[in-house]
Amino acid sequence: MADAKPIVKWAGGKGRLAPRLIELMPPEFGRYCEPFAGGAALFCAVRPERAILADVNRDLINLYRVVREAVGELVVALQRFSYTERCYYTTRRAMRPQADLFDGAPRDLVERAAAFLYRVNSEGEFNVPMGAYTNPTICDEAALRAFSALLNESDTVLIDDDFEAACAELEAGDFVYFDPPHDGTFDGYTGSWRGEQDQRRLAACFRGLTEIGVHCMLSNSATTLIEDELYAHQGYWIHHVLAQRVISQDANGRRPVIEVVITNYEPPEAPCP
DSSP: OOOOOOSSOOTTOOTTTHHHHHHHSOSOOSSEEESSOTTOHHHHHHOOSSEEEEOSOHHHHHHHHHHHHHHHHHHHHHTTOOSSHHHHHHHHHHOOOGGGTTTSOHHHHHHHHHHHHHHOOTTSOSOSOOOOOSSOOSOOHHHHHHHHHHHHHTTEEEEOSOHHHHHTTOOTTOEEEEOOSOTTSSTTTTSSOOTHHHHHHHHHHHHHHHHTTOEEEEEEEOOIIIIIIISTTSSOEEEEEEEEOOOOSSGGGOSEEEEEEEESSOOTTOOOO
């Protein structure tokens, strides 16, 4: 089977950081969990035997369900799209709010997934102008089938809900990787993330999982709120990594930035906190 890779671009995607994140993971764990799945780059790199992928973006999780269960139908649906203004804007106008989506028949969900994959931008939004690309790939069948195979091979549970719901059934020895909207950047891209309020709620979830023996790793901005307030003095390990910010609101923001990776366990090469 071909190596799986992300099938959507996503704000803050961890494709380039995946090798370093894997170095910081525990050598052994039970179930793998990503409550902020996005493009699921680390999931693709780790290829866990059992997994939970979750996201509050219902379109994204619908896409992953369709890829897992009906990838052939999705390929056929995507092949009907073309990169023209008429097709692009007709598709955008036809998209209904997510709240109205999931009462439809299975075929409707395949069509929605195809439209989402065709039209979604790199921040997971479905509301931007067409953009200027030369012959973009609309249907990467090999990538879709490889991702589908991984979802099935890894016994993956897909959840379209908040991070707390994704973590509700985790047990001692499981591993969870949190990659939330980073403090001070893209706090509103999900449409439901409430900035500092949710950062505090996530930190409480991190502490609760630590108490029951779940291995936790979190990526975030190297800010005072994250480093000095929410995760300081807890006995956690804080690692600084250089990340290439590919997606930004302006060109000056597309440069390497320092991020923190916080773990509640000691990675093999890490000093004591």
